[in-house]
Amino acid sequence: MATDNLTPPPEALLQYAPRDGRFDEAFAADSRIRPHWQYVLDALSRLGIAGLQNRQHKAQRILRDDGANYNMVGQPQKTRVWGLDPVPLLIGSEEWSRIEAGLSERAELFDLILRDLYGPRELIRNRILPAELILSHSGFLRACQGLNMPGEQQLILHAVDMVRGPDGQMQVVADRTQAPSGAGYALENRTVMSRILPSLIRDSQVHRLALFFQALRRKLNSLAPNGGTPRVVILTPGAYSETYFEHTYLANYLGYSLVQGGDLTVRDGFVWMKSLDGLHRVDVILRRVDDIWCDPVELRGDSHLGVPGLLEAVRAGNVVVANPLGSGILENPALLKYMPRISEFFLGHPLTLPSARTWWLGDPADREYVLTHLPELIIKPTSRRPGQQSVYGAQLDEKGLAHWHRELTRNPAQWVAQEANLPSTSPTLQRGGLRPSPTVLRGFAVADEGSYTVMSGGLTRVASSGRQMVVSNQLGATSKDTWVLASEPQRLTTLREQQTSLLSGEQSSDLPSRVVENLFWMGRYSERAESATRLLRTTFMQLNSASTLPDSVRHQLLQSVTEVTGTQPGFSPQDPQTFDNPETELLNVILDSGRFGSVCSNVQAMLSCTEEAREMLSGDTHRVLSDLRDTLNDLPAQLQPDSLAAPEEALDPLITSLLALSGLSQESMIRGFGWRFLEMGRRLERTLQTTLLLRALLVPVLDDDAEEQLLEAALMCGEVLVTYRRRYRSQPELRNALVLLLLDRSNPRSLQYQLDQLTQHLYELQGGASTSLLSEERRTLLEARTLLQLSRAEQLAELDDQGQRQALDTLLSQLFERLTATATLIAGHYFEHQRNPQQLVNTRWGDEE
Incomplete structure (x- = not known):
């Protein structure tokens, strides 16, 4: 390259010193700027180092x-x-x-x-x-x-x-x-x-x-x-x-x-x-x-x-x-x-x-040259392998040089050397x-x-x-x-x-079923994470409230964490010590990513699904996902055992990010196959999580004050406590709570709302009015909707002859069973494919990998 017409560097770049023995792209050996760099370096100099750092951030x-x-x-x-x-x-x-x-x-x-x-x-x-x-x-x-x-x-x-x-x-x-x-x-x-x-x-x-x-x-x-x-x-x-x-x-x-x-x-x-x-x-x-x-x-x-x-x-x-x-x-x-x-x-x-300049060690003359000039050369394998890097001979000590002498002599044809x-x-x-x-x-x-x-x-x-x-x-x-x-x-x-001319509409609508399956599970895992986080936040709030929590309420709340999240063995009557000192177990339910059902486990599973369906997600969605990763990484530092900070506050950003993700799916995704399966996964999982929660908190019969506190916890987890107070202007009562949580179609978190949405998605997905035959998943879902629609809140709230809420327990159990079956049928219908054929003989004899 020409080195004439060089210009002295501007003041802000005087600290830059090209390295001896190297060609520098921007500066000649005498530190003057090369002509085609002049305009850009002048502009960057006006920005200054602080301005450049700002641009880099x-x-x-x-x-x-x-x-x-x-x-x-x-x-x-x-x-x-x-x-x-x-x-x-x-x-x-x-x-x-x-x-x-x-x-x-x-x-x-x-x-x-x-x-x-x-x-x-x-x-x-x-x-x-x-x-x-x-x-x-x-x-x-x-x-x-x-x-x-x-x-x-x-x-x-x-x-x-x-x-x-x-x-x-x-x-x-x-x-x-x-x-x-x-x-x-x-x-x-x-x-x-x-x-x-x-x-x-x-x-x-x-x-x-x-x-x-x-x-x-x-x-x-x-x-x-x-x-x-x-x-x-x-x-x-x-x-x-x-x-x-x-x-x-x-x-x-x-x-x-x-x-x-x-x-x-x-x-x-x-x-x-x-x-x-x-x-x-x-x-x-x-x-x-x-x-x-x-x-x-x-x-x-x-x-x-x-x-x-x-x-x-x-x-x-x-x-x-x-x-x-x-x-x-x-x-x-x-x-x-x-x-x-x-x-x-x-x-x-x-x-x-x-x-x-390159030498192949399979050539005897080249091999002799390389072995005598190893410190001057760069060694590379003839076949790239994951994680294998080139070796710069000048950076090897005597032991390293001896090792490479042996390696190059043992398998010479597998190596080349290049001039450094x-x-x-x-x-x-x-x-x-x-x-x-x-x-x-x-x-x-x-x-x-x-x-x-x-x-x-x-x-x-x-x-x-x-x-x-x-x-x-x-x-x-x-x-x-x-x-x-x-x-x-x-x-x-x-x-x-x-x-426009090169892409047809049909091409742009292609969607591998793997992507759709991951969107379905993205919806399910996000709901699992949100449900668990809401329950844990409510539990922390109740445990850390100014008034002392009755033992019956305390035990039932903690037991519900295990029953809803499935983090066994968890809080169990067989291990009373966990109820006396619950903080360690509760933090594990949040932070232990290796534990199935934990918050971190569910969020990481959801993030894995988003990676598999990355091309379906908007830029804003990726930003929320990045925030979610950051929040997840920050949780261990914010949830230290025996800290004076309220743990529920550390969970708020996580819930906010999950809600933002849910909102973006409503506002940013085309109403196609991908969106429908994301929504179906979300609605299915919300139904399952709600039935687990209500069985854990509302089916057990306690004294009136304790039941009132558990009802309040259920309404808080369902995000309808404020709605309940405005609508009924009274302390929580089971009948009214069941109306709001089970049957109210205007409540986007009620079971009835979820089943209506699921029914509509399957109806649209399977041809709408063009088909009169019900698929097995639609038939099973119809059974669940019918069971819920025929139920009466006052009957579900009543105690039977044995003093139990058997009717409520039976309904929630049947709903859970049918919704689980619906999820299995959807997966079998849309996602399960026969395994691809595989080779019957080994073709890698002698392969060292």
Whole structure:
């Protein structure tokens, strides 16, 4: 890059010191600013460090509210909010033209390599590539020999990791071809930056990203083997994938259905998506699942992430998978050693973007060099494994060097070494100032009309500290928005210009039954959590009231906590000590996430369901869910045993968040399948929880004063105590309370209201007036409604000859039984599918994983 016309840094950036021996993106060696950085750094300097920190906090809040996160490998419960630095990475227009040409050229070359390795294998035949480098690699799938997709290119998406060496030139250090990630995060970064620095982006004339996604949509739609309007789905490994946020983000942005392996089935040689209204044929699968996991019949037999029979459907030409199965072989970093010869063989000239100098230890000469120069090199495996990172030889001590000498000698063909051209640095906001951080740029190319369209930008990752040599998300790297500066203002282009013509209404209504099931259980778990929290809050209020609680009321309240939440053994007459010192047990019922029925257990189960149905939830809903997670994390600190604070106050924010979630489902969700099942789950569970509560508090017969206190507790849990006082202007009486809690259709928490709503949902779901036959679930629900409608509050409140409230107990018991049966019938009707076929033989002999 040119170093003339450099400008001294503004006052606010004088503390920034580029690192010796590294190329700095923004500053030359004499600390003067590079020309294309001048305008942006002047603007950031005017903001000052405090202003930048403010923008960074705002960015993190937006990312949190958007649910943008990154899951850690092997730690399914550990996620972190996606990190975004407010200082972008800038690339000038002239330099970007060279990079863009190099990325397009490299994608074309890798497409030719893919065709050759699963076709004639001329590269092996002409001894340009060693046969053992390809044929012994785990990414080479013999089952994919001869697979071809429609169109001129086989490789649809290609991602390239680049670093700038000390000479300022970009070089490639890795290629990603199986399921390249990062494009969605780059788009999210741009969206956030346009909110925190809108005028700076506009005035800097930054290239937009929408053209890349237009090309991606155009290409995927063109791949449909059957013509017409294609059905395209995005196949994800699920909510515990590291980049699951990106999967849902792209599905929403592109308008495609997000599916997991269990949502798809192969029948008669075609791939179908299982939804509530039947099977929908799938034409194109954009996969985010690695090769080996995609088909448990022909590839990895223990996989639950793929679709049994998928390869056979691909061979028959009935579905297209992008990127094609088998493309993982192109991620072998040992290929970089041979790229100059491959380029000359296929293209007749060297690559525009050179690769980092690479040695493959399967070559004896390379192995000898690597073992004698290990401290100068970076060691990488030829096949990526979860959690495995590159090793920088200069950071190894004598023991580490000896270990790697042994490892590289024991399995030499499984390792490569690369020259440790330490990446360039860029200004990053760290530790209260701008610091130089190692920087890696990932560029993206998508096949498009005979060539490749390159994203005008990319995903820039920076190390979490200047001392870190390996830049990896798993090691805590953060990201930057990548600004390619245009020489003139950009025409406004968005993906949504094409959305109407490319998407049919039928496509947008596709909903895998798995998503609907998770919405159903989201409703149930949220009601369980709310019911338990309300009861616990009421119990704490009664226990901590100024007046002493009678032992009978105290015992009944505590016993009701166990009976309603199901947290056995809990409060039991067989263990009287728990009644004398109830605080420990009550706090466990709230905080013990490993205990079935606890508040934390129910909330976490609900949050897991929201992850599986993430694409169905609005931005405001994600914000409430983030607040709910924060509230849950804060609870242990606020509920310390023997603290002077009132525990019920710590539960108020939790109830508020759950109520906000319920309200948003009413105000923000389209009244489709998803919303109906969410509501049905909520109504079913509210009915079940209310029957449990009323049986625990109102069926036992106590003296008048004690019963009055339990009635008040029941009305408080049902959120109708104020309504009762205004309506009846008297102390609680059982008959009136039963009218309000059981039979009042105007009370949205009464049993009658829940059953009416459930009936209406099932009526609409099953064809409404168009069908006269009652399904089993509607029939069972009708029995429950009839039992309730025929009941009389005064009879339920009366004592029988044995001095018991047998009529009330019987009614509540019958209602619980029929509602439980209704829930089971709904699940059996809509959610239970036959298990997919699995491989009958082991195909992983000798596999060390």
